Amino acid sequence: MSSLSYVPPSADSPWGTYLSQIDRVIPYLGPLARWAETLKRPKRALIVDIPIEMDDGTVRHFEGFRVQHNLSRGPGKGGVRYHPDVTLEEVMALAAWMTIKNAAVNLPFGGAKGGIRVDPKQLSMKELEKITRRYTSEIGLIIGPQQDIPAPDVNTNAQIMAWMMDTYSMNVGATATGVVTGKPIHLGGSLGRVKATGRGVFVTGREAARRIGLNLDGARVAVQGFGNVGSAAAELFAGAGAKIVAVQDHTGTIVNAQGLDMAGLMETLRRDGGIGGFAQADRIDNESFWDVDCDILIPAALESQITAERANRIRARLVLEGANGPTLPTADDVLNERGILVVPDVICNAGGVTVSYFEWVQDFSSFFWSEDEINVRLDKIMVDALKKIWETSERHRIPLRTAAFAVACERILMARQERGLYP
Incomplete structure (x- = not known):
């Protein structure tokens, strides 16, 4: 067995999707491309x-x-x-x-x-x-x-x-408190961790919306997946004046073109463990979620949700990937051709791991920051990261996902090159 990628993956599998993303970024890696096989194993x-x-x-x-x-x-x-x-x-x-x-x-x-x-x-x-x-x-x-x-x-x-x-x-x-992150606060957990991923989705979404001239005040938002990520992002967008017009989770899909009442929706989520029973909305079948008229779509459930067929139906200007790998490569191409901007998962939902990093650092020092300090540090990292990726996208005229991979792969392969091979 030469490597762990010995089983040929199907194109629509998560691993197949990842390998396709790596292939797309290789032309932008310059001399570091000689190390690219490292990323496939x-x-x-x-x-x-x-x-x-x-x-x-x-x-x-x-x-x-x-x-x-x-x-x-x-x-x-x-x-x-x-x-x-x-x-x-x-x-x-x-x-x-x-x-x-x-x-x-x-x-x-x-x-x-x-x-x-x-x-x-x-x-x-x-x-x-x-x-x-x-x-x-x-x-x-x-x-x-x-x-x-x-x-x-x-x-x-x-x-x-x-x-x-x-x-x-x-x-x-x-x-050894530092062996995991996302712990309870009194066992070395960090303030701000629970809503960090959703906050990152909001911050990168806010920055992307500003750059394409989309005003969040009154913007219509559809959210797939209403766990920690989707619900936290929805609350923050609603707080910025946006209207949450559709939500889907494991209990069903609900819509209200005038905007869902977030307080009532969160109460239903806490009470029932899902949003399907929320009374102040219409129920639609799950597949019809992809036809909802909106400005911002947030897939925050599992991977491989946006297929090429669904990508042709999406009516948003901006897709914010709260989940990992929600968009298949073929769907990426469709969205790009249709002029729909995708803020990819590897930057959009990185708020969680960023605050996990803060937690890890705090555990080593046994010195803990306030939630306001956490949020300020998180926002700065997310804004700076998106700025660099946006500039890379414009310089090479490539989608944000390819630009994010280009920035990341350059850093990874530079480290690989400078460390060399042992023995």
């Missing part, structure tokens, strides 16, 4: 068996993964997701996008990602703790504050990070 992938005793006394086995894609710029950084559809190929792609994302916003991290193939909704709290602790023990040989720092992702949260931190700490014999 994960450095390390670990598949682990997770046996746990269930509440009914039976023993079940679950499959877990941790992939470190590239560590040239620093320790691995990336979330852990619990989902019944998690595969090695998906985790490879998510780790690779973390490599690009961290470099795009110039954080001193490489890219990593983890996951367990499980539906956490089918587990009791005790079973969830067991699966988390066993998974942490199994991947413990490759994670650590200076090696690889997990964080929350789909279906994981601060409680799961607390269990991971405690398990790792017990195994090394010392409290």
Whole structure:
């Protein structure tokens, strides 16, 4: 087996999408292109068996993964997701996008990602703790504050990070708060972390809208996915005067052309765990979400949502990728041809990992910042990163995604070149 990319990926798979994105950026890398193959091969992938005793006394086995894609710029950084559809190929792609994302916003991290193939909704709290602790023990040989720092992702949260931190700490014999980020505040978590990804979507969206002459006051926004990212972004856009005209989550799709009442919507989300039961809106079928008339579209659910067919139906001026890999390469081409600006995931949703970086730094120093300080630092990093990517896009006359990859890949491959090959 020569590499972890030995299985030819389908074009529409997350890994296939990532490889296509790398191919598109190679012409803009100059002499560094000789190192580009580095980006197509994960450095390390670990598949682990997770046996746990269930509440009914039976023993079940679950499959877990941790992939470190590239560590040239620093320790691995990336979330852990619990989902019944998690595969090695998906985790490879998510780790690779973390490599690009961290470099795009110039954080001193490489890219990593983890996951367990499980539906956490089918587990009791005790079973969830067991699966988390066993998974942490199994991947413990490759994670650590200076090696690889997990964080929350789909279906994981601060409680799961607390269990991971405690398990790792017990195994090394010392409290190691910096081994994960996204922890509870009183265990070394950072203020501002929960809404950081959504805030990053808003900040990059605000900057992009300003550059294309789109006034946020009265702008119509459609949001797919209403978890931490989608809901936080929606609240911030509404606070800037925008109207949230459509929302889709696992409980359904709702629309109101006059704008959804955010306070009522958030109350429904807290009460029901979804927005499907919100009374002050019309229900439409999920596929019709892509036909909603809007100015800004925020895909903040899972990857591979915007296909070429859906891209032809989108009626927005601006697409803000709150999710990782929501747009297929063929759809990217359609949106570009139609003049719809896409702010890519690797910059748009980088607010979460940026505040994770702040948390990691605070844990090392045991000195913590206020939420206002966090937000000011976050906004500056996001604005500066988008400015550089925008300038690169204009200079080469390429889409923002290709420009973001060009900026990131140059930083990654320069580090690779300067470090050299060992032995």
